[in-house]
Amino acid sequence: MRMVFLGTGTSVGIPVIGCDCAVCRSPDPRNKRRRSSLYVQAGGAHLIIDASLDFREQALTFQVPRVDAVLITHSHADHIFGLDDVRRYNTIQNAAIPVYASPGAVRDLRRIFDYALVDQPPPGVYRPRLEFAEVSAPFQVGSVAITPIRVPHGEADTYGFRLEAEGRSLGYVPDCKRMDEETVGRFQGVDVMVLDALRHRPHSTHMTVAESVAALRSIAARESYLTHMCHDLDHEQTQVGLPAGVFVSCDGLTLSW
Ligand SMILES: [Zn+2]
Ligand SMILES: [Zn+2]
Ligand SMILES: [Zn+2]
Numbered sequence: 001m002r003m004v005f006l007g008t009g010t011s012v013g014i015p016v017i018g019c020d021c022a023v024c025r026s027p028d029p030r031n032k033r034r035r036s037s038l039y040v041q042a043g044g045a046h047l048i049i050d051a052s053l054d055f056r057e058q059a060l061t062f063q064v065p066r067v068d069a070v071l072i073t074h075s076h077a078d079h080i081f082g083l084d085d086v087r088r089y090n091t092i093q094n095a096a097i098p099v100y101a102s103p104g105a106v107r108d109l110r111r112i113f114d115y116a117l118v119d120q121p122p123p124g125v126y127r128p129r130l131e132f133a134e135v136s137a138p139f140q141v142g143s144v145a146i147t148p149i150r151v152p153h154g155e156a157d158t159y160g161f162r163l164e165a166e167g168r169s170l171g172y173v174p175d176c177k178r179m180d181e182e183t184v185g186r187f188q189g190v191d192v193m194v195l196d197a198l199r200h201r202p203h204s205t206h207m208t209v210a211e212s213v214a215a216l217r218s219i220a221a222r223e224s225y226l227t228h229m230c231h232d233l234d235h236e237q238t239q240v241g242l243p244a245g246v247f248v249s250c251d252g253l254t255l256s257w
Contacts, residue, residue, distance in 0.1 A: 001168040002041040002256045003192070006048070006058040008249045009033025010198055010206075010230040011078035013054070023231040030235035030250035035078040036174040036228045038194070039064050042165035043143035047071060049161060049172055055082025062252055066093055069141045070130075072101035073174060074158035075108035083113060087128035096129040098141075102148065103134045104157025149186050151176040154205035162187060168257055170194075171221065174228045177205050179215040187219045191257055194249065195219075197226035199233060209238065216246055225249040 007013075014033035015024035023031050035052035039062065049071045052058065067089040073079055086097055101109060109132050110117065116127045138147045147162040153175045160173030160183075171187040173179075176196045187193060195216055198206035207215070209226065216224040224246045226238070239248045 001163075001165060001170060001191075002254065003170065004039040004062050005194075005225075005227070005249045005251055005253045006037040006039050006062055006064075007034030007052050007054055008227045008229060008251055008253075009035055010228050011035065011076065012230075014229075014231050016231050019231060021231055023234050026234065028235055030248075032251065033229060034058055034251050037079070037082075038172055040163060040170065042163060042168070042170075045069065045142040045144050045165075047141060047144070047163075049073065050079040050174070051082035051086060053078055053081045056085040058082075058251075059085070059088075067097055068093075070097060070099040071146065071161055072099060072105050072109070073160065073172075074102070074153060074156040075105040075112075076156055076175065079175070080105075080109065080112070083109070083130065084116075084128055086130065087126060090129045096131050098131045098133055100133050100135045100139065100141075100146070100148075102150070102157040102159050103136065105159075106132045106134045147186070149173075149183060151179070151183060153177055160187070162190060171219070175205070176207055177203075178207065178211065179218075181218075184215060184218045187221075190219070190221045192223050192225070192255060193219050193221035194225045194227050196228045197233075198228060199230045201232065209233070209241075213243065213246055217243070221245075223247065223255070225253075 034054040037052040038049040148159040171190040171193040197212035
């Protein structure tokens, strides 16, 4: 399994427009965070988890050669507004692309991308060809087994995903307020776990670094990564405070296992 962090920032991205805080002005490239998304290669399939607002630039910068399926965690703008740019892969692959999401997210996607669902678009109109699929139980993309796992995140019908292929596994939960015991149990045993850690101060719909670290300890993956971070968190300083095996992610970070 191979994965690339396409983006590791919260919804506004880092630097934040008009902000002159130390992290937004930082010369450390690890403090530049695009909107959260993951590119995963597994079992011969190329998947993206979420199509962020920065998707076009992410695909160019981190070289995503094809997209066999899109997994959507939830329908907040930072996770779906790159879906229009997936149309380039329709052309490259000469095929429609499946988009898997929760029933609530699919309802929103059908409304927002209604122009992409027209049967007979006018000649010359270049629209994405997306096949929205509601999922609420484990499913397969090629040889990759994918389990959607519901997590609390405000009003949004939100999933994390557990992926397994060729004896390797990955958990990805970029937006989540809390992890109860049952949810922790469903991710236990993964090789790599990636979890929401917005900032140190509490937030109504996201986990703090301390909450995230506590959940990651219980999940006990071989390696754990924090993501969806805001400009309160400097990469270097945040890393210093983390236990062994827990790391601050950054855009472009690539893992193979
Ligand atoms: Zn988000
Ligand atoms: Zn800032
Ligand atoms: Zn969200």
